[in-house]
Amino acid sequence: MSSRFKIRRLLSGALLTLLIAGCGREPSPEFQVEDFYASLRAQKTAHLRHVYEDLLSGETRAALDARAQTLSASSSVDVKPWDVFVYRRLVRGDRVSRKEVIDKTSDTATVTVSFAWYVPDDGAEAKQRRPEPEPVTVTLRREDGQWRIHLPELAGNRGP
Secondary structure, eight states: OOHHHHHHHHHHHHHHHHHHHHTTOOOOHHHHHHHHHHHHHHOOHHHHHHIIIIIBOHHHHHHHHHHHHHHHHHHTSOOOGGGSOOOGGGOOSSEEEEEEEEEEOSSEEEEEEEEEOOOOSSOOOGGGSOOOOOOEEEEEEEETTEEEEEOHHHHTOSOO
16 A cells, blocks of 8 residues: 555545534444554554544553653653553454444444455455455443543453
8 A cells, every 4th residue: 555545544534523523423333443543553652642632542542651661760761651562463454344333332342454455456366365354343431422432441341
């Protein structure tokens, strides 16, 4: 995927966020998940900071804050919370192919995210292509009127 396409996709996501905010409607859980994965795929500090500041739940941010403080204290280097966010296990393909809300209440939502690999148009046999990645289940919580990604494994509990 070209960097021009990545930038265009991120800018279109940011523009859509502004349009939704301007209309007085909050982004849906599916939209927040798409923004989350677009930002992770960008792999840039500014995008990871956006994930930390705008998309993660308070409990998840607190866990990242604690990790960053511990690392900062032990290394004498100012470590930022978005720098300690390890997300490789959350991304299982080159792109999100489908998002499906499987459970939603007024305060929580669970979205299954399916991924796909970009397949080169080189006539490769099907057996040489990568298998379809396993989907990921993402939990969201409503905080301050917004859907936020909640990562219980970071926050230290297993509940939503």
